[in-house]
Amino acid sequence: MDGLCRNIKVLQKFLRILAPLTLNQNGEYIFSRDPTLEDWDRFSRASQRVRSLTYNPQGPNPYIADSAWQQFITASSSLPSQSPLFPRLTEIHWSNRRRPPQTIHSLFFMSDGLRILNLDAWNWDDTSTMLSGIMLRAPNLSVLRVAGIWTSPERRISDDVEERLIECIQHLEHLDSVALPVELLSSRAFLTLADKPFLSKIFQTTGPVAIDYALHKHLLLIQPYAFRSLLKLNLGMPLETLTKSLAESAGVLNIDSFIINIPSFLPNANPRLCFSLIAHTFPRLKELVLRASPKMRLRIDVAVLRPLFSLSALRHVHFDYQDLPDGFCDQDMFEIATSWTKLEVLYFSWSKSRVQPDSGMRLTIAALAPFAENCAHMRNLSLAVNASLPPALPPSADARFGRRFRCWEIATFISQIFSLSGTFTWVPSQVGQGPWQSRWAELKSELDNLRRMQSLPL
Numbered sequence: 001m002d003g004l005c006r007n008i009k010v011l012q013k014f015l016r017i018l019a020p021l022t023l024n025q026n027g028e029y030i031f032s033r034d035p036t037l038e039d040w041d042r043f044s045r046a047s048q049r050v051r052s053l054t055y056n057p058q059g060p061n062p063y064i065a066d067s068a069w070q071q072f073i074t075a076s077s078s079l080p081s082q083s084p085l086f087p088r089l090t091e092i093h094w095s096n097r098r099r100p101p102q103t104i105h106s107l108f109f110m111s112d113g114l115r116i117l118n119l120d121a122w123n124w125d126d127t128s129t130m131l132s133g134i135m136l137r138a139p140n141l142s143v144l145r146v147a148g149i150w151t152s153p154e155r156r157i158s159d160d161v162e163e164r165l166i167e168c169i170q171h172l173e174h175l176d177s178v179a180l181p182v183e184l185l186s187s188r189a190f191l192t193l194a195d196k197p198f199l200s201k202i203f204q205t206t207g208p209v210a211i212d213y214a215l216h217k218h219l220l221l222i223q224p225y226a227f228r229s230l231l232k233l234n235l236g237m238p239l240e241t242l243t244k245s246l247a248e249s250a251g252v253l254n255i256d257s258f259i260i261n262i263p264s265f266l267p268n269a270n271p272r273l274c275f276s277l278i279a280h281t282f283p284r285l286k287e288l289v290l291r292a293s294p295k296m297r298l299r300i301d302v303a304v305l306r307p308l309f310s311l312s313a314l315r316h317v318h319f320d321y322q323d324l325p326d327g328f329c330d331q332d333m334f335e336i337a338t339s340w341t342k343l344e345v346l347y348f349s350w351s352k353s354r355v356q357p358d359s360g361m362r363l364t365i366a367a368l369a370p371f372a373e374n375c376a377h378m379r380n381l382s383l384a385v386n387a388s389l390p391p392a393l394p395p396s397a398d399a400r401f402g403r404r405f406r407c408w409e410i411a412t413f414i415s416q417i418f419s420l421s422g423t424f425t426w427v428p429s430q431v432g433q434g435p436w437q438s439r440w441a442e443l444k445s446e447l448d449n450l451r452r453m454q455s456l457p458l
Contacts (some may be wrong), residue, residue: 001045001047001049002049003306005046005047005049006049006050006051006052007051007052007073007133008050008052008053008054009054009055010054010056010061010139010362011054011055011064012029012055012062012064013036013061014046014050014053015029015064015072017043017046018031018035018040018042018043018072019031019032019033019034019035020032020033021068023062024065024309026065027062027156028062028064028065028068029062029063029064029065029068030065030067030068031068031071031072034071034075035075035364039073040076040079042297044079047085047086048086048087048088049088050086050088050089051088051089051091052089052090052091052092052093052413053089053091053092053093054092054093054094054095054188055093055094055095055096055106055204056093056094056095057095057096057098058325060146061100063098063099064102066102069102069105073105073108076108080202084111085109085452086109086111087111087112087113088113089109089110089111089113090113090114090115090116091114091115091116091117091118092106092109092110092114092116092117092118092119093116093118093404094106094119094120094335095120095121096120096121096122097120097121097148100121100122100123100126100148101123101126103119103122103123103126103130104122104123104126104129104130104133106119107130107133107134107137109362110133110137110138111137111138112138112139112140113140114137114140114141115140115141115142115143116141116142116143117134117138117141117143117144117145118143118145119145119146120147121147121148122146122148123387124183127161127164127184128160128161128164131161131164131165131167131168132164132168134168134172135167135168135171135172138139139172139173140173140174141172141174141175141178141307142174142175142176142177142198143177143178144172144173144175144177144178144179145177145178145179145203145205146179146180146181146182146184146205146295147179147205148181148205155184157183157184159380161184162186162188162189165184165186165189166188166189166192169189169192169193169196170192174198175193175196175198175199176198176199176200176201177199177200177201177202177203177205178193178199178201178202178203178249179202179203179205179234180203180204180205181204182204182205182236182237184419185204185218185220186218187218187219187220187221189239190220190221191221191226193221193227194222194223194226194227195439196229197228197229198229198451199227199229199230200229200230200231200232201230201231201232201233201234202230202232202233202234202235203232203234204234204235204236204237204261205236215413217240219241219244219245219248220235220237220245221245221248221249221250222245222246222249222250222251222252222253222281223250223251224250224251224252224359224399225251226251226253227253227255230253230255231255231256231257232255232256232257232259233253233255233257233258233259233282234258234259234261234287235259235260235261236260236261236262236263237260237261237263238262238269239262239269239270239271239274240269242260242262242274242452243269243270243274243277244271245272246277246278246280246281247277249281251281252280252281252282252283252310253281253282253450254282254283254284255282255284255285256284256285256286256287257285257286257287257288257289258278258282258285258287258288258289259288259289259290259291260289260290260291261291262290262291262292262293263293271300271304272303272304272306272307275304275305275307275308276307278307278308279307279308279310282311283310284313285311285313285314286314286315287314287315287316287317287318287323288311288314288316288317288318289316289317289318289320290318290319290320291318291320291321292304292320292321299327300319300321300327301327301329301332302329302332302335302336305336306335309335309336309339309340310336311340312339312340312341312342313342313345314340314343315343315345315377316341316343316344316345317340317343317345317346317347318345318347318349319347319348319349320349321349326401328367329363330361330362330363330364330366330367332389333363333367333368333370333371333383334370336370337370337371337373337374337375338370338374340375341374341375341376342375342377343371343375343377343378344375344377344378344379344380344404345372345378345379345380345381346375346378346380346381346382346383347380348382348383348384349382349383362386362389363383363384363385363386363389364385364386364391365385365391367383367385368381368383368385369399371401372399372400372401373399376402377402377404378401378402378403378404378405379405380405400437
């Protein structure tokens with residue numbers, strides 16, 4: 001019984017223990033009869049064993065009708081027992097994108113033992129009620145994630161909601177990880193989070209409504225001695241706002257991971273200045289991820305990246321943007337590889353549909369050699385190169401990837417730099433149809449032949 005009830009992945013199925021469910025004319029679940037006291041006794045024996053609960057209406061598990069929710073909550077609240085109906089519940093995962101007002105029902109399941117709360121979509125009008133309920137009913141939360149708020153017409157945080165959020169943050173003393181929508185993560189809320197002694201992760205999420213520039217007016221400032229335990233920071237804001245936030249910050253954070261999602265880009269933005277401030281503010285980074293909107297024309301070359309080369313501890317670097325990589329040459333890859341020698345993952349995600357033989361790219365297959373020579377821990381490399389250009393120089397005898405190297409997402413490669421223990425995977429869906437397809441097939445065949453020859457005993 002404990003095993004069956006420990007992790008409830010479909011709340012709708014679990015409620016069938018209480019009473020049969022049927023679909024109403026709107027295709028939503030309702031109880032086919034009123035639950036009896038005997039039904040509640042049976043349900044209580046099962047609910048006391050639940051540790052994790054998920055409500056995610058979709059497909060064969062539709063929404064629970066509002067009338068059924070009211071029937072369930074009203075009847076359970078009138079039961080003789082004063083103990084929580086789910087006393088061992090430690091996790092709630094609640095997704096409610098089509099009907100966000102129902103998210104308020106999640107408060108019913110919360111209690112002192114709740115540690116993880118993941119809410120995807122609630123109605124903006126219920127924000128103050130939700131924050132008050134979380135503060136009072138789940139005071140021992142360590143993980144709070146809120147995403148997909150149905151944004152108010154004003155698309156801004158009101159003074160009342162901001163005060164309630166700050167009060168909630170101050171009350172939750174055990175927070176380890178927080179994810180808040182851009183609508184809620186104001187400057188004051190960010191400063192309040194800075195005082196949480198155990199906080200190790202901050203994520204900034206976005207809602208289902210398109211976010212415009214006005215929502216990113218809040219500067220998130222880092223003060224000295226703030227965020228004592230922070231390891232990971234994930235933000236979503238325009239490059240200009242991030243640059244100004246870092247420029248006006250007075251503190252330095254020794255975090256491991258910084259992820260920035262850039263939804264918009266103005267002509268006066270300065271990526272090189274922003275990267276310089278990132279290197280200054282987060283000097284011990286091991287992971288750096290930059291994701292830009294597909295509509296944004298962000299050009300990155302080695303001169304723009306150069307301020308980041310001081311981050312010698314970097315192990316994972318990921319640039320996801322849509323502009324063509326024609327600003328890089330093979331020598332630039334040498335500078336990158338010799339600056340970030342601890343790299344394990346390097347990912348340049350250019351739009352594959354725009355990478356064609358006549359795209360103007362200057363990277364050749366020789367661009368791979370510096371990583372084989374200088375990055376002993378490299379295991380995943382993603383580059384787009386122009387295989388039609390002859391490499392300027394052959395790889396040296398030391399240009400060989402280590403045994404940990406497992407994944408290639410490259411237009412071509414030099415067979416000499418791969419160890420015999422490695423594997424090569426060609427995924428046509430990533431390369432696309434057209435002029436590259438036949439060249440990939442020929443190259444793979446030649447590589448297989450070379451490896452068979454190299455494996456023969458002398």
